Amino acid sequence: MAPLFPERITIYAKSHLAEQINERLVWPIKILTGGITVVQSCKLKAPLTNAEKEECRWYLENFVAVAPYSTTRAQKAVKVLKSYAEALQQDLNLLRLLQTQVVLSQTNEERW
Numbered sequence: 001m002a003p004l005f006p007e008r009i010t011i012y013a014k015s016h017l018a019e020q021i022n023e024r025l026v027w028p029i030k031i032l033t034g035g036i037t038v039v040q041s042c043k044l045k046a047p048l049t050n051a052e053k054e055e056c057r058w059y060l061e062n063f064v065a066v067a068p069y070s071t072t073r074a075q076k077a078v079k080v081l082k083s084y085a086e087a088l089q090q091d092l093n094l095l096r097l098l099q100t101q102v103v104l105s106q107t108n109e110e111r112w
Contacts, residue, residue, distance in 0.1 A: 007034070008033070008034065009031065009032070010031070010032040010033075010035075011030070011031050011032075011044075012032075013029045013044060014028045014029070023049045024045050024046045024049060025046040026043050026044065027046075028041060029042050047087030047091065048084065052080045055076060055077045056081055058073070059077030
C-alpha cells in the first residue's frame with residue numbers, strides 16, 4: 001500500500017518573474033511530489049504585506065533586545081507569524097492537491 005502522502009513535496013518559484021500585486025509579491029511556481037510534476041503553472045502569493053513583514057522583522061530583531069515592553073505590538077507580530085504557514089497552505093491548497101494525488105495513486109495501483 002502506498003503512503004498516505006508523499007514523503008517529499010518540492011516547490012520551485014521563479015523569483016526573477018515575481019510581480020507586485022496589491023502590496024504583495026506573486027511568483028509563478030511548479031509543484032512536484034516524488035519527482036513528478038503535479039502542478040505545472042500556478043501563482044504563489046506572498047502571505048504578508050510589506051507592513052506585516054516590517055512588524056515581523058521588528059519583532060524578531062528588536063523586541064527582546066531593544067523594546068521588551070512593547071507587548072501590544074509584539075502580540076500583533078506573533079499573530080502574523082502564526083498565520084504565515086496557514087496562509088501559504090491555503091494559497092497553495094496543498095491538502096487538496098495531496099489528496100488528489102493519493103486518489104490517483106490508489107486508482108493506478110488498483111489497475112494492476
